[in-house]
Amino acid sequence: MAQSSTRGTGFSSTSQAATGRAYPNGNPALGYNPPGVRNTDSAVPLHRSKPVTHDYACEGPAPGSLSFRWTYGSNVAAKNRDPRVQVVQYNEDTFVLRQNVCVHWEAPFTYLLFGNEGALLIDTGATANAAHYPLRETVDAIIARWSRARGRSKVPLTVALTSGEDVAQNQGLVQFADRPGTTIVPKPLAAMQRAYGLTNWPAGTGRLDLGGRVIEVIPTPGTHRDGVTFYDPYCDFLFTGDLLFPGKINIGNDGDFVASLERLQTFASAHPVKWLLGGHVEMMFVPGKYYPRFATYKPYERVLEMTPDLIGDALRHAREVRGKDMMLIRPDFVLFNGVSPDQRTPVWPEGVPNINPPRPF
Numbered sequence: 001m002a003q004s005s006t007r008g009t010g011f012s013s014t015s016q017a018a019t020g021r022a023y024p025n026g027n028p029a030l031g032y033n034p035p036g037v038r039n040t041d042s043a044v045p046l047h048r049s050k051p052v053t054h055d056y057a058c059e060g061p062a063p064g065s066l067s068f069r070w071t072y073g074s075n076v077a078a079k080n081r082d083p084r085v086q087v088v089q090y091n092e093d094t095f096v097l098r099q100n101v102c103v104h105w106e107a108p109f110t111y112l113l114f115g116n117e118g119a120l121l122i123d124t125g126a127t128a129n130a131a132h133y134p135l136r137e138t139v140d141a142i143i144a145r146w147s148r149a150r151g152r153s154k155v156p157l158t159v160a161l162t163s164g165e166d167v168a169q170n171q172g173l174v175q176f177a178d179r180p181g182t183t184i185v186p187k188p189l190a191a192m193q194r195a196y197g198l199t200n201w202p203a204g205t206g207r208l209d210l211g212g213r214v215i216e217v218i219p220t221p222g223t224h225r226d227g228v229t230f231y232d233p234y235c236d237f238l239f240t241g242d243l244l245f246p247g248k249i250n251i252g253n254d255g256d257f258v259a260s261l262e263r264l265q266t267f268a269s270a271h272p273v274k275w276l277l278g279g280h281v282e283m284m285f286v287p288g289k290y291y292p293r294f295a296t297y298k299p300y301e302r303v304l305e306m307t308p309d310l311i312g313d314a315l316r317h318a319r320e321v322r323g324k325d326m327m328l329i330r331p332d333f334v335l336f337n338g339v340s341p342d343q344r345t346p347v348w349p350e351g352v353p354n355i356n357p358p359r360p361f
Contacts, residue, residue, distance in 0.1 A: 050151070051150055051152045052149070052150040052151055052152075053212075054093065054115075054116055054212060054213075055212070056115070056212040056213045056233075058234070060236075060272070061234075061235050061236035061237075061272065061274040062091055062093075062094075062235050063091060064091035064094060064235060065090065065091075066088065066090060066096065066303070066304065066305060068088060070086060070107075070281070070301065070304070071083070071086050071098075071100060071101070072101065072297065072298045072299045072301060073100070073102045073107075073295075073296045073297045073298055074102055074296065074297055075296075075297050077102035077296040078102075080100065080102035080296075082100055083100065084099070084103055084132065084133055084134055085097055085098070085099060085100070085133065085134060085138045086098045086100065087138060087142065090235070091235070092149075093113065093114040093115070093146075093213070094111075094113055094114070094232075094234075094235055095111070095112040095113075095142055096109060096111055096277070096304075097109065097110045097111070097112065097135070097139075098110075099125045099126060099127065099133060099135075100133075101295075101296050101297075101298060102296050103127055103133050104125070104126040104127050104133070104168070105293065105294045105295060105296050106168040107280065107281070107298075108123065108125050108126050108168045108169055108279050108280055109123070109278070109279055109280065109281075109304065110123045110124060110125055110135070110169075110172075111123070111239055111277065112139060113210065113213065113215065113232060114146055114155070114210065114213075115210025115211035115212055115213035116211030116212045116213070117156070117209070117210060117211025117212075118156040118157065118158060118210045118211060119143060119146075119155050119156070119157050119158070119210065120157075120159075120160060120208060120210055120215060120230075121139060121158070121159045121160070121176075122160055122161075122162065122230055122239050123160075123161055123162055123169040123170075123241065123279060124159065124161065124169060124170060124171065124173045124175070124176070125168075125169065125171060125172040126167065126168040126169070126171050126172075127171055127172060128171045128172060128174050128175070130175050135172040136172075136175035136176055136179065139157070143157065154181060155181075156181050156182070156183070157176075157179070157181060157182045157183070158182075158183045158185065158208060158210075159173065159176050159182060159184045160185040160208070160217075160230070161173070161185065161187065161228075162227060162228055162230070162239065162240070162241025162242065162243075162279060163223070163224035163227045163228070163241055163242060164186075164188070164189075164192060164226050165187075165224040165225060165226055166223075166241065166242055166279070168242075168279065168280070169241065169242075169279055170187065189225060189226045192226060192228075196217045196228075198217070198219060201219055202219035202221055202256075202259070202260070202263070204219070205217055205219075205267075206228075208230075213232070213234050215230050215231065215232055216233070217229075217230060217231075218230075218231060218263065218264065218267055219260070219263070220240070220241075220243045220260035220261075220263065220264060221252075221253065221256040221257075221260055222243060222251060222252065222253060222254075222256040222257030222258075222259070222260040222261070223241075223242040223243055223249060223250060223251060223252050223257065224242060224252055225252065225253070225256075227242065227243055227260065228241075229241065229243060229264060231267070231271065231273075233271065233272075235274065236271075236273055236274040236275075237273075237274060237275055237276075237277055238264070238268070238273055238275075238276045238277070238308075239277050239278075240264075240276050240277070240278045240279075241278060241279045242278070242279050242280075243257075243260060243261075243264075243278075244261070244264075244276055244306065244310065244311065244333070245276075245278020245279055245280050245281070245282075245306070245333070246278065246280075246281050246282065246283040246302045246303075246304070246306060246332050246333055247280050247281060247282025247283055247290060247333060247334070248282055248333075248334045248341050249333055249335050249336065250336045250341050251318070251321070251335060251336060251337045251338075254318065254321065254322045254323065254337050255322070257318050257322075258318045258319055258322055261311060261314055261315040261318055262315060264311050265311045265312060265315055268308050268311055273308040274308075275305040275306060275307065275308075276305070276306040276307070276308065276310065276311070277304060277305060277306075278304070278306065281298075281301050281302060281303075281304050283301070283302040283332060283333065283334075284300045284301065285300050285301065285302050285303075285357070286300075286353075286355040286356075286357045287331035287332075287352050287353050287355065288329045288330065288331055288334070288348075288349070288352045288353075288354070289355070289357050292342075293341060293342065300357055306332060310332055310333075313330065313332070314330075314333065314335075317330060317335060318335065321335050321337040322337070324337060324338070325337065325339050326338070326339060327339055327343045327345055328349065329348070329349045329352060330349070330352065331352055331353075
């Protein structure tokens, strides 16, 4: 039987040819977004008279996806052929980047957020050499593509760190030193506080306005003296750096650490939080088990995202280790207070299932 030439396209009830003539880039009037979500007009035809703008006000977190697997390295790092920087687009204005674990064993995450008037790069990875870790080249390519889609000739970039003291997150900063149209939040503690308007450290919050998308800056020292957490009210994310992530958390000052978790818990109780996104993943997918330092092959990693209830779990156990030199294993993280990050314990904690992970070799 001959097929009809008027087969529906799924985009409208008209024929494929008619739809193509009327809406060469799709019908912008159709309900692509979930109820309550207002996103860009970027589905309209590309012949525009002005740049695309985005309404960042939405009910609930903006949609996006992290449903994939991170590259996990190789037994022999020199033979790894994965991208030096893995890029995942969470949604059209939010990107998650990860340094290849074979380039640096800590495999830190960085985050690139866009607003109507600028972009923000959170953290810069563990390697300064752009030939080994092409972070700036990657960020420039993302910004160029985003700019073309939005009809913008310039997108100012701000580079900020969850901690200027964290070597695993500040080494790539030098790649942006001479980049045009770029503001780098200074690393020294006093200068960083002035840049964010934090006049009563560690109280109060700062702001970074990207144009309709205002990022809040929350002081969270504890693993580092200058630690901050960034809150994105569009995706409802807390970018927590080294303060709280699925891995081995090395507490620098246990009093500050407890106070920062209390501050973060208070903030999360007053603001919608979908996920915490930290600076690393070191835990395995089974509770309480983690990869040792310098491992470049991590095929059984836990997922990056953490649920906000883990702030309370971390706070409860941070109070337990306060004033003690000890490590404490939890299902989603391990606390190290006053001991080496290579410390081991023969006692498995009560309440944490002791499951042997698969062996990759």
